[in-house]
Amino acid sequence: MQKQEEQTYETKLSLTRLHFFYIVLILIGSLILMATRDWTKLDGFTEYLSVSATITSLVLGVLAIIYGFISSNSTNSSLGSVQAAAYEMKDVGSQLKELLSKGQELQEKAGSRNEELHSLIGNLRSTIDDLSTSTTHIAGTVEMLPVKIDSLRNEIFGKSVSQITPGVEAEQEAKLQTNQIQQFLSVSSIIGLAALKAIVEAKRLTKPADLEKIFKDDYSDSTAYAQGYLVASSCFGIVDFELEGGTKKVVKISFSGESDTLIEHEWSKREKSDDESSRNSISKYINKINASFTLQQSADAT
Incomplete structure (x- = not known):
């Protein structure tokens, strides 16, 4: 109902307008007709009309010029x-x-870094494989040493005892043992070698050598390897030792002959090696060995 009333009101309003x-x-037309009928009877109307038209033209011209300036300024401002x-x-x-160029350059550098990373990973794998091969070869060599020693010893003792005096025989055996240890x-x-160096320092300082503190860290644990190497060295006749019960601490250390001196000589030789990685490893382990004994001293002091 209300909507219908609104429509009716709008219709009436449109008709009224x-x-x-x-x-x-109609009124404007009537006024024009009346002015034309009455004013045209005046004398000089055409002259008045011409003057008015001229003045109007001048005013409109001035206004047009002003508008032109304003419009020109506005146009210049817009331009x-x-x-x-x-x-x-x-x-x-x-x-x-420039940003696109830098992005492309960055992408090329990232690709180059990826290739370098893959190359490093490949080199690392190759190095690990070589290290594994070397370790296997060393293990095989160590296993064959007792057999070679027995064979060499039998060959020596197979010679005529009469040709060798007891003193010379002992000297030759000692020299042979030194050469074998070297x-x-x-x-x-x-x-x-670091495990042997650790027990040499332990013997000198009369303190146990804690293998875990030297060969175990957050990234690797070579304690079992070091212990096994000491056992192999003991079987070879270089050193005799015992482990403290339930720990990895080496105690009661004794070296045969000049074994400790030979170990020090080999250690010094590795420190002066031309191989930078070997020198770095030697430096790393000597720091760990010294640190382990320093911790023991601090613990004993407390």
């Missing part, structure tokens, strides 16, 4: 804004182009 327009238009915007867009385009140490791994 239409009638108002007609009425105003200036457009030009400034164009320069800004040009700068933005240059920056985007050969054994020369093919020893870094970890094995």
Whole structure:
């Protein structure tokens, strides 16, 4: 109901506006007709009309000129804004182009780094394989040493005893043992030699050598390997030792002959090696050995 009333009101309003327009238009036409009929009877009307038209033209001309200036200033201002915007867009385009170039360069560098990383991983795998092969070879060599020693010893003792005096025989055996120990140490791994160096220092300081503190860290644990190497050295006749019950601490250490001196000599030789990785490993383990005994001293002091 209310909607219908609103529509009726709008219809009436539209008709009223239409009638108002007609009425105003008729009145204006009537006024023009009356002015034309009455004013044309005046003397000089055409001259007045011409003057009025001229003045009106002048006024309109002046207004047109003023409007032209205003419009021109507005146009210039707009063109200036457009030009400034164009320069800004040009700068933005240059920056985007530079950014794109840097992005491509960064992508190329990332690809190069990935290739270098893959190459390093490949080299690391190759090094690990070589290390595994070397370790296997060393283990095989160590296992064959007792057999070679027995064979060499039998060959020596197979000679005529009459040709060798007791003193010379003892000297030759000692020299043979020294040569064998030197050969054994020369093919020893870094970890094995570090284990022997640790018990040499333990013997000198009269303190136990804690293998776990030396060969175990957050990344690897070579304690079992070091212990096994000491056992192999003991079987070879280089050192005799015992482990403290339930621990990895080496106690009651005794060396045969000049074994400890030969171990020190081989250690010093490795420290002066031309192989940088070997020197770095020697430096790392000597620091760990010294640190383990320093911790023991601090514990004893407390």
